[in-house]
Amino acid sequence: MxxxxxxxxxxxxxxxxxxxxxxxxxxxxxxxxxxxxxxxxxxxxxxxxxxxxxxxxxxxxxxxxxxxxxxxxxxxxxxxxxxxxxxxxxxxxxxxxxxxxxxxxxxxxxxxxxxxxxxxxxxxxxxxxxxxxxxxxxxxxxxxRGDGGFGGPSGPVAAPHVLPERAPDLTVSLPTLPQAALIYRLSGDYNPLHADPKVARAGGFDRPILHGLCTFGVAGHALLKAVCGYRPEALKSMRVRFTAPVYPGETIRTEIWRDGTVVSFRCLVEERNLMVLGNGRADLAL
The missing domain is CATH 3.10.129.10 (Hotdog Thioesterase)
Structure with missing residues (x-):
């Protein structure tokens, strides 16, 4: 149906x-x-x-x-x-x-x-x-992924934020703990995909993956550290596109471009040189 x-x-x-x-x-x-x-x-x-x-x-x-x-x-x-x-x-x-x-x-x-x-x-x-x-x-x-073709409108869809073509102005590498997903799930997301190896394998992963919103939080931490001076009030908005999962224990490198109060960013897993968050944009109030 x-x-x-x-x-x-x-x-x-x-x-x-x-x-x-x-x-x-x-x-x-x-x-x-x-x-x-x-x-x-x-x-x-x-x-x-x-x-x-x-x-x-x-x-x-x-x-x-x-x-x-x-x-x-x-x-x-x-x-x-x-x-x-x-x-x-x-x-x-x-x-x-x-x-x-x-x-x-x-x-x-x-x-x-x-x-x-x-x-x-x-x-x-x-x-x-x-x-x-x-x-x-x-x-x-x-x-x-399985529900296209139901007869609804094909748009409009907001265009993704385009990253600058120059080299990043800043990079921040933050390691994640092997038990990061087990800690993060205590904040309310108890999906067994992030805890049970059997469920992860059934989902096509060789081990439990990190919550996407945990990766989102790590990116937010990188922005607070690099461009906000750890002042929460300086971060006014943040948007990302999820591109690949992170495994707990991997290091997330956030590449940052600063243009006034507009910050562009993306996140890569260093161990696999793989982008996991793309088209990131944050707006600052400094």
Whole structure:
């Protein structure tokens, strides 16, 4: 049965209320690799409760509505789904602890054609419950490889950000721990693909892979380190395209081009010389 575009656009998401603590904030930072050097005083505020700061990318684990595309009513072939793109836009700093509301909606469903798949683009607002302040807006593109040809529109689709042709202005190499996926999943994504070798092999991988959103967090860390001076308030937006998975224990090198307040970037795994995040763009408020 083909997917029904109108049904997806009108999917009845419920608001998700989530309370998180300083412990959750620290655990997320550890999951994306902060604190690797216990003597690095610039990283310490993200993993230590005295003067705790919150990583902007932590928004991706808050107010999550669950893996809704696996619901049989969507008609989606969810086993062939890939996370295509992810973005965040920051409107106000994320508190180190608090209660937020996650409000999700589908904004478009694109038909790439039979045997070419479909795109489902959704947005999630992270709202501070106490004040009603919009903190972050997240956008996610899911690539449904098995669901093209349902008769929907073929566009418009936003063009990917084009990286400069010159050599990178900065590079940041950040190692990931062999147990990185096991730590990151404690922030809420318990997909066994990232923990169970048998599930990973069934999915075509020789061992569990790192969560794409963990790689996204590592890229956010690299930007904070290289161009934000570890000031979370300096990162206003960030967008990437996922191109390949990372295995826990690999080193992620982020190549960065700086043009005023616009930053272009991509991430490669050094051990395999393979690009894992592409077409990255971040906007700064300095």
């Amino acid at each position: 083909p997917i029904d575009r109108q049904q997806l656009l009108n999917w009845p998401f419920q608001d998700v209320e989530q309370t998180y603590t300083a412990r959750d904030t620290i655990l997320y930072a550890l999951g994306v690799g902060l604190g690797a050097d216990p003597l690095d005083e610039a990283q310490l505020p993200f993993v230590y409760e005295n003067g705790l700061k919150t990583l902007p990318t932590m928004s991706v684990v808050l107010g999550y509505p669950g893996f809704w595309l696996s619901d049989p009513r969507t008609g989606a072939d969810w086993k062939r789904l890939l996370h295509g793109e992810q973005s965040l836009e920051v409107f106000a700093p994320l508190p180190e602890a608090g209660t937020v509301i996650g409000r999700t909606r589908v904004v478009d469903v694109i038909d790439k054609g039979k045997d070419k798949g479909a795109l489902v683009i959704s947005e999630r607002d992270i709202i501070d419950k106490a004040s009603g302040t919009l903190l972050t807006r997240l956008s996610s593109t899911s690539f449904l």
